Amino acid sequence: MASVPAVLTSEWTKIRTVSSTVWTLISAFFVTIAMSAALCALMNAQFGDLPEMERATFDPTLISFSGMTLGQLAMVVFGVLVVGTEYSSGMIRTSLAAVPRRGAFLFSKVAVAGALALVVGLATSFVSFFLGQALLGDHRTDIGAEHVLRAVIGGGLYMGLIGIFSMGVATMLRSSMLSLGILMPFFFLVSQILSVVPGAKKVARYFPDQAGSKIMQVVPDAMGSDPAPYGPWGGFAILLAWVVAALIGGYLVLRKRDA
Numbered sequence: 001m002a003s004v005p006a007v008l009t010s011e012w013t014k015i016r017t018v019s020s021t022v023w024t025l026i027s028a029f030f031v032t033i034a035m036s037a038a039l040c041a042l043m044n045a046q047f048g049d050l051p052e053m054e055r056a057t058f059d060p061t062l063i064s065f066s067g068m069t070l071g072q073l074a075m076v077v078f079g080v081l082v083v084g085t086e087y088s089s090g091m092i093r094t095s096l097a098a099v100p101r102r103g104a105f106l107f108s109k110v111a112v113a114g115a116l117a118l119v120v121g122l123a124t125s126f127v128s129f130f131l132g133q134a135l136l137g138d139h140r141t142d143i144g145a146e147h148v149l150r151a152v153i154g155g156g157l158y159m160g161l162i163g164i165f166s167m168g169v170a171t172m173l174r175s176s177m178l179s180l181g182i183l184m185p186f187f188f189l190v191s192q193i194l195s196v197v198p199g200a201k202k203v204a205r206y207f208p209d210q211a212g213s214k215i216m217q218v219v220p221d222a223m224g225s226d227p228a229p230y231g232p233w234g235g236f237a238i239l240l241a242w243v244v245a246a247l248i249g250g251y252l253v254l255r256k257r258d259a
Helices: 004-017 019-049 052-056 068-089 091-098 102-135 148-173 176-194 208-216 232-256
Strands: none
Touching: 004 019, 004 102, 019 068, 019 102, 068 091, 068 102, 068 148, 068 176, 068 208, 091 102, 102 148, 102 232, 148 176, 148 208, 148 232, 176 208, 208 232
16 A cells, blocks of 8 residues: 555646646646736826726736736646546556555545645636735835735645645546536636626625635725625635535545546
């Protein structure tokens, strides 16, 4: 029976030797930074044209994370591929034969891939913030301002947890195509659309992306957004609950079903 260090080493080798997982992390980093920088530059140029309410509640920290709407999709792909590749390639049988304790197998995979996603998420968040502030000109804020550091670190944790959540979902569904077919429309379309539909928005604000993104806000109800019944840490706790539920679901499916 393989030891935990050996399993962790094996999972690290799988991730770094599969080009698709590496490139999705690189994409998450550069897409987020590029999109955030472009929107910060545009905001600086058109700040005077904003409605009075949006100028009054302008959040320079949050706007520097605007590229995460796309960057998180790359994190979704990363999380799905880390798990889904095992099933599509048939390697899951070999992996479970080498590591028959399915809990040890799953959570070693999550530990390695999750740590990598969190590191990339934090790097992305800090670079996006500092570059974005440089492009905001007179409208910028400082990392030492109240609650800003919390928001920057929270942005990195948000991206990492979205990746881990996707791993849990992919483990439950046991298919990369099915997982991506559900998660990509959910984050990119369903969640965004329902968040602006009267009545439905009360449910949508408890979705993982809507709740988790509150950790990146410094100004309450930033940019004229609707108030939420929870604060930054409350939203982060909701995201964490989604992640835990996905991982528990993935573990139960992996334990009860054949490879």
